[in-house]
Amino acid sequence: MARKSEWQSLIDDLEAAAATRGAHLTAASPSIDSLAAALHPELGRDQKARRACLHPSASARIELGTTAAAIAAFDDFVDALRLPQTSHTQVAARMQALAATFRCADRALVNIASQLAGVFDNSALNVTLARHDLEGTDLPTEVPLRSWRWPGPPQVGCPCYGGKLSTPPDPRPTTPRPDQRPAR
Amino acid sequence: MKSFGTSRSWPPDLGAELRQLFSDLKSRHFRGDRLDPHPDLKTMLDELDVWLADTRDYQQWLARASGNR
Numbered sequence: 001m002a003r004k005s006e007w008q009s010l011i012d013d014l015e016a017a018a019a020t021r022g023a024h025l026t027a028a029s030p031s032i033d034s035l036a037a038a039l040h041p042e043l044g045r046d047q048k049a050r051r052a053c054l055h056p057s058a059s060a061r062i063e064l065g066t067t068a069a070a071i072a073a074f075d076d077f078v079d080a081l082r083l084p085q086t087s088h089t090q091v092a093a094r095m096q097a098l099a100a101t102f103r104c105a106d107r108a109l110v111n112i113a114s115q116l117a118g119v120f121d122n123s124a125l126n127v128t129l130a131r132h133d134l135e136g137t138d139l140p141t142e143v144p145l146r147s148w149r150w151p152g153p154p155q156v157g158c159p160c161y162g163g164k165l166s167t168p169p170d171p172r173p174t175t176p177r178p179d180q181r182p183a184r
Numbered sequence: 185m186k187s188f189g190t191s192r193s194w195p196p197d198l199g200a201e202l203r204q205l206f207s208d209l210k211s212r213h214f215r216g217d218r219l220d221p222h223p224d225l226k227t228m229l230d231e232l233d234v235w236l237a238d239t240r241d242y243q244q245w246l247a248r249a250s251g252n253r
Binding site for chain 1 (some may be wrong): 202203231
């Protein structure tokens with residue numbers, strides 16, 4: 001009736017999730033450790049003890065939702081990547097902890113993932129947008145076009161032709177008309 | 185195939201790996217892939233709150249059930 005095994009399973013899952021934190025995030029979220037220490041399989045029998053755990057649970061959620069926690073989680077993520085012996089599983093765990101800090105702040109890491117990927121790719125557009133978001137710098141009024149490579153030549157009116165509405169030369173060989181054929 | 189827990193044999197540099205991981209995160213989200221083996225901290229705290237907020241007194245039920253025997 002006290003659902004001892006279910007409580008133990010819940011505690012194991014919480015401890016596994018808490019283990020995804022690195023050193024920085026562990027220091028930034030001490031309430032999770034105090035919460036994990038207060039949990040035990042006999043909580044199903046003890047209503048007062050259950051109620052006493054609600055406060056550290058709320059504190060843990062608040063701590064994880066702070067900007068400092070997101071920065072700490074990102075530092076842990078980078079620290080893990082710096083070591084070549086870090087396994088893929090551990091890298092995934094650190095990213096999961098980073099995503100959890102975003103979710104606790106009612107945000108989603110996936111929403112800024114492409115922008116972050118662009119910044120780490122040193123993309124001029126993404127770096128400019130990030131600087132605009134972080135430092136309030138001006139956005140560029142004109143985005144320079146790169147030279148085309150794929151899927152083919154630019155179409156009529158493309159600024160690559162100097163902005164003129166000119167037709168690109170047709171590369172196909174043309175068959176001369178009968179009146180243009182050379183006389184024999 | 186790499187076994188679980190092996191070292192990463194291809195870290196070209198930190199920026200390239202970060203770029204790849206964040207790109208993968210976005211594409212996995214669009215594909216609906218869930219590669220995380222365990223629920224994350226937010227999910228577990230939500231689950232725990234439901235269990236902690238249970239106001240039923242199981243001890244009293246146990247005492248009543250044993251008294252009826």
